[in-house]
Amino acid sequence: MRIVDPTSGTTADTLAAVAAAGDAPAGALCGLSNSKPGAHDILDAIGRRLADEHGLGPNGLEAKPSAAVGADPALLDHLAAQYRLAVVAIGD
Template sequence: MRIVDPTSGLGPADLTDLAELPAPSSGTGVLCGLSNSKPGATVLLETLGRRFFEQHGLGPMTVASKPSAASGAEEELLDHLGAQYRLAVVAIGD
């Protein structure tokens, strides 16, 4: 697992390689978003999804959500996303 966190200076490697990755055999795509269910998270993920598509050819990005911002993501959801996608973008801000 490679974690990219722009707030701590961990920038992404060349994302063009990701566009060439095949989707998992049981999956639907390369890219997904995971919303923490706070206000604005879905809009942030949708905007990032458009940019990933326009600039890197990744997409379309599916967006999943946790049931509540007050609790962590259920293991079933994380396992599902891990089996379906190669890259996840997590929105944790308001």
């Protein structure tokens, strides 16, 4: 899995290339919630938009148990094995 910082001007072509690479299911996209209020709704909306506009799907949504702790390494390993692209909620 590659982490892409969307504030750096990531293009649709870059997203499509990331989604097409690797061994995970074609176009697989997930959201990783930091468990803050509103994170699920934001990630759900972003996932729908990326699927509609760029064909990046199916979508999954995972969550950390608390915003106060980092993601468990087992969770990150699971995401890397199942998905090609992740949208991470960090500043909602």
